[in-house]
Amino acid sequence: MKIIPVNKEIVTLMLKESKTAKESGLETGGFLFGKLDRAKRTVLYATGPGPEAVRTPTFFEPDYGFSALEFTRLKKDNNFLKFVGIWHLHSVEGLSGGDIETLKRLDKSYPGFLSLVVSNNSMKIRAFCIEEGEVVERKLTLVKEKKSCLNFDRTQKLIKPSSLNKKAILSMGAGSGSSVATPYLARAGIREIALADPEKLEPTNLVRHLGTVGEIFEYKVDIIGKELKEIDPDIQLTLIREKLKEETAVKFKELFAKSDLILGSSGNISANRLTNEICLELKKPVVYAGVYQKAMGGFSFLSTGKENDPCFNCIFDYTSHGIDETNIEQEKAAKRYGFSVEELAEEQGLFIDISYVALLQAKMALLALLEGEEHQLAPLPGNFVSWNSRNMKTTWATIQKRKDCPVCNVEAYFASLESEVTK
Ligand SMILES: [Zn+2]
Ligand SMILES: [Zn+2]
Numbered sequence: 001m002k003i004i005p006v007n008k009e010i011v012t013l014m015l016k017e018s019k020t021a022k023e024s025g026l027e028t029g030g031f032l033f034g035k036l037d038r039a040k041r042t043v044l045y046a047t048g049p050g051p052e053a054v055r056t057p058t059f060f061e062p063d064y065g066f067s068a069l070e071f072t073r074l075k076k077d078n079n080f081l082k083f084v085g086i087w088h089l090h091s092v093e094g095l096s097g098g099d100i101e102t103l104k105r106l107d108k109s110y111p112g113f114l115s116l117v118v119s120n121n122s123m124k125i126r127a128f129c130i131e132e133g134e135v136v137e138r139k140l141t142l143v144k145e146k147k148s149c150l151n152f153d154r155t156q157k158l159i160k161p162s163s164l165n166k167k168a169i170l171s172m173g174a175g176s177g178s179s180v181a182t183p184y185l186a187r188a189g190i191r192e193i194a195l196a197d198p199e200k201l202e203p204t205n206l207v208r209h210l211g212t213v214g215e216i217f218e219y220k221v222d223i224i225g226k227e228l229k230e231i232d233p234d235i236q237l238t239l240i241r242e243k244l245k246e247e248t249a250v251k252f253k254e255l256f257a258k259s260d261l262i263l264g265s266s267g268n269i270s271a272n273r274l275t276n277e278i279c280l281e282l283k284k285p286v287v288y289a290g291v292y293q294k295a296m297g298g299f300s301f302l303s304t305g306k307e308n309d310p311c312f313n314c315i316f317d318y319t320s321h322g323i324d325e326t327n328i329e330q331e332k333a334a335k336r337y338g339f340s341v342e343e344l345a346e347e348q349g350l351f352i353d354i355s356y357v358a359l360l361q362a363k364m365a366l367l368a369l370l371e372g373e374e375h376q377l378a379p380l381p382g383n384f385v386s387w388n389s390r391n392m393k394t395t396w397a398t399i400q401k402r403k404d405c406p407v408c409n410v411e412a413y414f415a416s417l418e419s420e421v422t423k
Contacts, residue, residue: 031086150231167261183228195240252278285302
């Protein structure tokens with residue numbers, strides 16, 4: 001029998017609701033919300049009947065308004081959330097004729113739809129769905145608690161493992177920098193990592209990227225993913241072998257929404273531009289990093305996504321140039337902060353020097369993720385750091401939000417344009 005993972009809290013809610021309903025002799029039930037990855041459903045939330053539900057000893061209809069509000073509320077923190085099923089209490093074991101009809105109808109609009117039934121007598125929960133037009137039963141299992149097999153004995157006085165083990169990060173780009181930063185973050189205790197990069201490891205990459213001779217021509221995300229699994233076999237990985245561009249932005253947006261922090265490691269100005277715009281909208285923190293010409297150094301910059309903090313454009317001002325990637329001005333802008341992926345491939349630079357920048361990025365990311373949590377690490381000296389590989393010095397700065405940034409401060413920007421016009 002195929003398995004449906006469910007959250008422990010759902011089982012508790014359904015049984016508690018069912019017990020009180022049984023005492024009052026009325027039916028009860030609600031909606032199920034969860035995740036839908038490929039064909040696999042995970043039930044994460046359940047609602048109760050709601051105050052306006054219709055409930056008799058033999059009939060139940062949920063309060064739709066209440067359920068819709070619950071769904072909207074939960075979706076705020078879980079952008080991926082889908083309507084995956086319904087549950088109810090009734091007196092027969094399994095589904096009644098009416099239940100089967102309802103399930104078949106809902107399966108047409110929501111393929112793979114689930115119907116969970118709590119038996120009035122045994123208080124057992126059974127799960128059903130439709131497969132090839134027929135009702136089939138599914139086995140329920142509890143969602144595995146995310147715990148790590150890593151032993152944090154040497155770090156847990158600095159950071160409580162529980163403050164990081166539910167955090168998810170997304171690395172936009174899986175190049176040299178990401179191949180350094182993400183394994184460090186995994187060792188620090190992050191249990192959910194997504195990597196996005198369309199590139200494969202070329203022979204020329206080997207001197208400054210994680211991987212071995214045997215892994216040449218494998219996707220970079222796969223190579224880093226393997227390393228992360230070696231560090232912690234229970235780590236949750238999402239590997240995307242695609243580029244973030246206008247056409248894929250919608251798909252990526254869901255991934256951004258699920259992440260607590262994004263590493264802007266693509267080194268590509270148009271990918272960083274889209275990352276900036278999506279993350280401002282979703283209010284997600286991003287730590288951007290890039291290297292300067294000949295890896296003479298590099299920078300790491302934390303954009304918190306908060307209203308009063310600067311965005312990527314506040315510093316790098318990509319809007320003052322065209323957004324066309326072939327635009328010469330755009331290329332100049334790219335040079336100001338780093339390189340496009342293509343240019344970086346040609347550019348000279350040691351892995352050692354790139355790694356310094358990646359470590360600064362990893363530390364910034366770690367502290368940003370620990371915001372609001374108790375920990376013993378020193379706070380960041382600023383939101384921007386520049387690393388000079390010639391004199392081996394770091395320079396920290398606190399960048400302010402640009403008053404006329406057309407990306408994060410649209411109204412002020414238009415106001416400044418108007419005053420220009422009226423001058
Ligand atoms: Zn029923
Ligand atoms: Zn800005």
